[in-house]
Amino acid sequence: MWRSPEPKASYDALIIGGGGHGLATAYYLAKEHGLTNIALLEKSWIGGGNTGRNTTIVRSNYLWDESALLYEHAMKLWEGLSQDLNYNVMFSQRGVMNLCHSVHDMRDTARRVNANRLNGIDAELLDAEGVKKFCPQIDLRGSGRYPVWGASLQRRGGTARHDAVAWGYARGADQRGVDIIQNCQVTGFLIENGQVQGVETNRGTIRAPKVGVVTAGHSGVMAEMAGLKLPVDPVPLQALVSEPIKPAIDCVVMSNAVHAYISQSDKGELVIGAGTDSYVSYGQRGSEMNAPHTLAAICELFPQFRRMKMLRQWGGIVDTCPDASPIISKTNIDGLFFNCGWGTGGFKATPGSGHVFADLIANDRPNKLASPFTIKRFETGYLIDEHGAAGVAH
Amino acid sequence: MVQAFRLPDGGKIDRSTPINFTFNGEKYQGYAGDTLASALLANGIHFVGRGFKYHRPRGITTSGHEEPNAIVDLNVASGEEAYREANVRAPVIELCEGMTAESVNAFPSLKYDIGSLNQWLARFFPAGFYYKTFMGPMAVFWTKLYEPVIRKAAGLGRSATETDTARYEFQYGHCDVLIAGGGPAGLSAALAAASGDARVILVDDGRELGGSLLSDPAIINGTDSGSWIAEVLGKLEKNPNVRIMKRSSVVSWWDHNFLNVWERCTDHLPAAAAKNQTRQKLHRIRANQVILAQGAFERPLLFNNNDRPGTMLANAARTYVTRYGVRLGKAGIFYTNNDTAYADALAIVEAGQKLVAVIDLREVAEGPNTEAFKATGVPIYANSVIADVDGKQRVRGALISALSSDGASLIDHGQLIECDFIAMAGGWSPNVQLHSQSTAKVKWDDVLGAFVPGKASTVNPSISVGACNGDYHLGTLLEDAFSKGLVAAKSANKPGRARKSPKADGRETGPHRWLWLPPGKKTYNKGGKFFVDYQNDVKIDDLELAQRESFVSVEHTKRYTTLGMATDQGKTSNINALGALSQITGKEVAEIGTTTFRPPYVPTTFMAYVGREVDEFFDVTRTTPMHSWHVDAGAAFEPVGQWDRAWYYPKAGESMQAAVQREAKPDRSQVGVIDASTLGKISVVGPDAGEFLNRIYTNAWKKLPVGKCRYGLMLNEAGMVVDDGVTSRISENEYHMTTTTGGAAGVMGTMEEYLQTEWPELQVYLTSVTEQWAVAALNGPNSRTVLEALTDDDVSAEALPFMAWREINLSGIPARIFRISFTGDLAFEVNVSADYGLQLWNLLMTAGQPYGLTPYGTETMHLLRAEKGFIIVGQETDGSMTPMDLGLGGMVSTKKGDFIGRRSLSRPDIIKDDRKQLVGLDTTNPETVLPEGAQLVFGEDMPDQDKLPAYRPAKEVVRMAGFVSSSYYSPNCNQSIAMALVKGGHNRIGEKVFSPQADGTVIEAVIRDTNFYDKEGVRQHG
Amino acid sequence: MLLVTCPYCGPRPEEEFTNGREAHIARPTDSDNMTDEEWARFTFIHNNEKGWMRERWMHAAGCRRWFNAVRHNVTSEWHTEYEMFGKKPDLPAEEGSMTSPSDSPSAKLEK
């Protein structure tokens, strides 16, 4: 699938972080910008960060124009990704419903659905009956307090196989000459006169005039190494799977109000996730309080799953931004770029994120889709507050 | 019904109590004390399930939680749907009367399963086959053709389709020492730990304590182990500080020594007996010290077709024969790589189960247990392997071949020995699951050929004893566990007093041979089927393929092949896989590493985690003192935060819209009343209270006179509006602040935070008094008249002007009257002690009747305030609105000094004038009510109709101007009214905007100010 | 569920607390003289250095006091707690590697 080359002394560009976003960046740099003398450095094994531990929900029905257009860009790439990579990422457009449990939810959702439509994104506002029709397994009553009023439905949304995304991009990048170097931890940056010159790693110095950092939960740590500060907090986000069962639900269901989301993988596990833990952590495990709350919500919405059993639960470290939107940005060090802050919901953006980030690195200026996501927005006040859309981690 | 495969005697089953059960629709009988697995075996049934991928027949393989193959669904008869349980491990199901079970992953039946065709296509299904195949030239091949097929094949068992009504609970626990595992090591540790004042919890997942002693008895302290266990338990049970939990598994170990223990309270009972009892509990236990005495798992051996039904672990074979009195078959073959297992072989033979051969991988069959076994006369084939297995749905024979001297190849074509079961003894792997969960490391032990616990973690220090610590010698482990039990109690500051450890002569053990990957008739890479992870059908060639395809990291290998990801989480397969990988790659196992153990230790029921916190207890419902009145009046309720607020009071057959139109009128023409008790109320007391409010709110507070009220706006540090409310000055030193219902806790939190962490110099105390007060808000021209009917105190405009408050005696109830208005009409907020809330309400209703007093709910309140253009935080705001955006710039004081969020208001993107700004909208057709959440487009940006087909996304991105935040039909203005946030709206008054609707229609409106009613604001001053 | 020690009430379950992120980031008193960048730093940025960290907690369901604590943000090990304006304790020395427990396979193996 990919070679295991020794790192060379220098490259034209380096990508730090072998998650989906980093791998996609490397792939598009090679494919669309002809930069092939590049390396991707991953401190352990590619796809082992949040890419390998996320609940794989893909959708583009975000509220603000800036996000909607970026995520929709990703969605379009998803739609041709298996063909592009010649690797089946099992992108499954089974439909994503975001449930509403109150008038207030309905109003906010209507606003988002209307905005989506005008932004050219498929979105439907369902009433309770529509919800039941699309997903007959849901119990609309929600114990009385959280009855299901309706939902937004994005039919083109769905899931993809997380591991395959990482591997497919890795293979594609490798085939185009990118050196994918695992077990290579970046420990510092070489910076001279405000211009990045390369990185220090546990396998020696590697020089390059351009460095793109895509390290999710470790972005703050990386910024620190370059003397920069990022408004991202690393917090644990947990997920769990049930034992595998025969097909029991064939769409993705998310709910902010009861705080949970669920889908069923192609192997049969129910894949379930919810909120972040309250404290900063770099340990890929969370607190015990999470599962009871998440499962309570699932057992409300799907009482028929009450006797199901949890097979495994785990955590990832997500890089949360104050406005729940990512940072895709130049920094005040020339040649040093950051792509981070995807928090609880960046898997769905993987192709789009890599695509625009590659463009930024190659051309040294953000394109239209990326430019709102500059780190400068925290100074100017141009926040893109997606807490509504990202209110439940996904 | 005959149990043809029951030995004539022996076993800990109660032969006088037969138990009826159904498996795959057939009726069978077992005995009390059986598990489903032992009962099936006693009926001669080995073949019970099929593998996930190839659907190959599979049998009962183990006698415990590590079972990979014998997975069944329980409660499968009609009428049991709500209790149907997917994927249960047959060896741990205690048989009970009337039990029904069926095989998983087999359709239409276990014997004739369609999916089993997959095994003939096996070469098309190597590891990772998903990703490389099922592609097709066009995406549609995947979506329409392959994906549905793959998804149908998913899963093992089937979930219930009805709601489980059983009761589940969780319970908190606290102890000094928690011991996981009640075998000899755990019991010995418990004896020591509990010998002082320590609170001890001993947890074991079996129905009886004793662990391996139950099937492998020994002499302890000179008596048989059965009596010893009884004696220990007797002692422990008498100790009030000790809690023994049977049928309970320690499933998770979280940071700071917090553990989850999953107890199955009634699963062993027939349905009728279990009724009305709690089915399962999750104990959430904080332990000062944790001792792990989890034992060890025996490993299968790797050989060609090592998955045929009838193939099981040696110690499981022993357990079924000796503990359950099961005859496993007519003739068995025992296959081992070590000496110790001969003790099991001997026990099996001595119990009357025939063995026809022992196949020993070791070059020489020697060692104390081997020698002892030789007396049985069963032939031993040393330096030999099972090269192949005959039989499909049941083992029929084994092909035995001799090994070359290096163990790498076979030196003969072998001899077929007929047999109907094979017992495999591949050595033991200490159960380091919980140790790893504690975040401690494991280390590789070459002698044991397994991981043993490494250094304990500092956060969750684990103490391992017995077999899970790699100590397999009964004598030493009893003593070691005992001394560590004392250490643990001492560390918890409750030292034990016992000094005499239990004693036993452990079994001597002879040599072993860790030949991880022996050759076979077909080798693993030449079509041989060497299963390593049974349930997920991972074979050795899959592991090798992963290596070849760059999935070298063990984590990649796992994910590419799905090794260890099945419901048994690799309990029996992980070490074998690593051993085999090490042999394939030439790397040391320690170099290959291991994957991460995660909770739970065994799959755990969702509802055990949830306990009672579903249905009525899913969330708190908070109610006001007047709640019962609203209920009696037939109110519909709206959840606001955790509160239930009266939403509207429908008359018979009335819709919400109709009710609101009716409720909204009296508030302008007569008088209405709403229960406003839910508003947050905070008492702000101290010499610096005014200064404090200055820093909390955007406007100034110090000069507010006593007796006066003022509206305040609160921002976050980013400058965005987060709450609002009226605050009144009670005295020189005291303000009474109100917040939004949903914002109360957050506001109080923020105020305490700033007070304690940023401004400790301010002398201010905050007390939440939200629920001290019941509040009824009277609105409308008659409101004063109603009030006057109930008080002799002066509530005239002079005595109590707009934005003032005073205390009055309201028919004997001390009340605070605030003349503030959220409807823009003459209004009084009446506050009384909450105990009198209901009485106040009733008094008002009676007094108000002559004046047309109408109770109204939150929906009408929303409409009324919209008539006046008053915002609702959370409706007109979404966390991205500044006071200026809302047209409330006048409330931002520039003189008083700093306040939360002030600095942010001068940032460049905040002062831009094309920000979304709050405006009113007049729809061109005054009868048309814009839907809330509608998006707006300026005329110049409106696309052609064909670019915006009905119910479809726009064909090109349409630039949006803003959105509608509130919209109603106003019976008081006789037109539709709406508020909206529109880009640069304040400068666009009079301009047209267009709102494209999903159905393709477009609603037209004109931008205006937000005040639709009583522009001059005279009414509220009335 | 962590065991959080309140300097006033003693060790209590995490459920009773809210976490207030990094400690010792004082609110500027002269924000008028700050650049937008400096203000953004205060408003949005925590250092979150990997390892021992001083952070804020509030005993929300208990005494409602804010306080500081030193906790290891990889292992969650609790070092100490101290009052909001109490003496800033030194951070303990870092032992061994700081990779999180499951960061890399080798981290789980003792050699």
Add this chain to the structure above:
Amino acid sequence: MVKLIRNRPLSGESVGYDSPSNDSDVIIRELPFASMVNLRVNPKNSSKLKDALGFNLPTKANTTETSAEIKCLWLGPNEWLIISDQMEASDLCQDISHSLEGLHYSAKEVSDNYASISITGQKTLDVLSKLTPLDVHESSFGTGTCAQTVLAKSNVILERLDANTFTLIVRRSFASYVWKRLIDAGVEFKTGVHGAA
């Protein structure tokens, strides 16, 4: 003037349950009205209240003080709950204000803000252990101890009166929820519920 009717938060909640009897494992009841004052003051002034209360404010965390008329629970380093079933809250406040004249303090009546629930009987600890993560074992939470903690999804002030008797002081709007959770947790025992206070 009308006759004043205090409606305690849980009046009307007790119907439909078993009444307490001699062999009840757990007995739950709403306690009658008592005056309650939330006091905030710097603890160094604790002795100044000796005259008003009959004792110094308890400054040791999670402890209580009692006199014939008044009980005081430590809520935080500068916060106490003063309870009296004999004195009016306004009188309490007045006495306090006399004692603390000129000092910065706050004394707010909160009698109506709370419901008080008593739970007693040999299975009390078992019931509580299903609802609160706090360790209420005698060794760490003895008689005379109080704590603010979590009870199911509510906050609660918990006070231990003797080995098997606790008082729960709950925010009024949560009272019905807590009440139902207590009764529900007692289902597996013989739980008796007293009629309205």
